[in-house]
Amino acid sequence: MCLSRLHQVVAVGDGFALVLGTDGLRRAVSLLALEGAPPAVGDWLVVHSGYAIGRADRAEAEAIAAELRAARPAE
């Protein structure tokens, strides 16, 4: 019932990253399932069930995040 989501890296720790979702919430995610070098602050990750599973192109991710924020009803 969960879906993969875009998150932007806010901080990087040992084996995990603190990320900000397009829903405005911060989460800690595991980097165990992410291939390659650890991400850097500002990078965009695809996150599922608490794990970063892939990387996203920054320009494309920022455009998508802006679209999602604009589509979300104001609270």
Added chain:
Amino acid sequence: MAPGPGPGPGPERPVGLGAALFARYAYPPSALGYCGPAGAPTLFASAREPGWEEDVGRAAAGFEGAWPYLELIAEANGIADPLEADVVEAYFVGGPLLERVPEEGAVARLARGFAAETAGFGAVTGALPRGGLLHHSFHVLFVYPWLRMARAGVLEPSLRILDRCRIRSGTVLSVEGESVVVKSERLRLEDGELAIGGEQVEVVSRSLDGSGPLLELAAGDEVSLHWDRICDRLDRERAGWLRDCTSRNIAVANAGLRRSRVEPEQRRSGGAT
């Protein structure tokens, strides 16, 4: 998926049962921060204030990975409310309502919905298989990235997440306060194919946030589990539905796994047909 005989009128079920079931099944991943709108876990675990069902209904529609299934199941069975108890139970547990969801169009509709919600990063467009039942296990096996990752060799955490995310059944061994010891069977990858088997004993919770009402349970009861919580007590019929729907979708997944092993072989030998 040929339409089955239909669910029939069935016994009268209490008003608000669908909302209560949705809350119990959706709470575990929602409380872990994996899905659903902010505030949903608190709402789901809250006492039944007047209007609680309507609030849960609004929150449920915000679960973009679950609501499209409920809509499809309700629509195919001529049920107006996607949060009706039989619909919610069909999605999470299984049952005859699923047999009436026409495969044609349904899978494409899900793929379109998910692609929009995940903005192209869900890797689901056009990749959903034929022959499965639109049950929760369909989402876990085919929409989640973890089976693809397990196949690519990332066994940990892939298999653990697939096992915890799926709705699985267990037998209560003992109950102490909100903690319950249950015996269940885990999902494994064996000779390149998924299988359920291999007993595990785990300690799970029978409450949502630790303060709400506790499910009445006794040793020997059959229960449904999602992540580390008990969602409901299952009678023999419902336990059978859960087992059958999960097995059917695993069979579809295994057919895909076999194809993915054979196709590279055929390409290597130049014998693709």
